[in-house]
Amino acid sequence: MEPLDLIINEFLKRFYIIYIIFGLSILLMVVTFIMVRLKQTNTKIIETSTSYNEKTCPQCGGKLIQKNGKYGAFMGCSSYPRCKHTASID
Numbered sequence: 817m818e819p820l821d822l823i824i825n826e827f828l829k830r831f832y833i834i835y836i837i838f839g840l841s842i843l844l845m846v847v848t849f850i851m852v853r854l855k856q857t858n859t860k861i862i863e864t865s866t867s868y869n870e871k872t873c874p875q876c877g878g879k880l881i882q883k884n885g886k887y888g889a890f891m892g893c894s895s896y897p898r899c900k901h902t903a904s905i906d
């Protein structure tokens with residue numbers, strides 16, 4: 817093998833390593849991005865389902881949602897802290 821071939825060979829090897837590392841980091845970024853987006857979507861679905869068949873607040877007309885406090889679960893206004901209406905769960 818000629819010295820030039822060796823140099824080219826070495827250069828190509830290094831280039832491939834850089835290319836693979838670069839590709840993997842992009843793949844990792846894409847996967848992380850998708851995971852974050854999925855998490856956000858899941859949270860939105862949960863929020864929608866919990867506030868689906870809720871009652872309305874008699875004080876401000878907002879939605880009453882189930883909350884967990886020191887003394888257990890209760891219904892609280894979704895406009896909290898603007899509205900502090902609470903009710904027991906029946």
Ligand SMILES: [Zn+2]
Pocket residue numbers: 873874875876877878893894895899900901
């Ligand atoms: Zn309210």
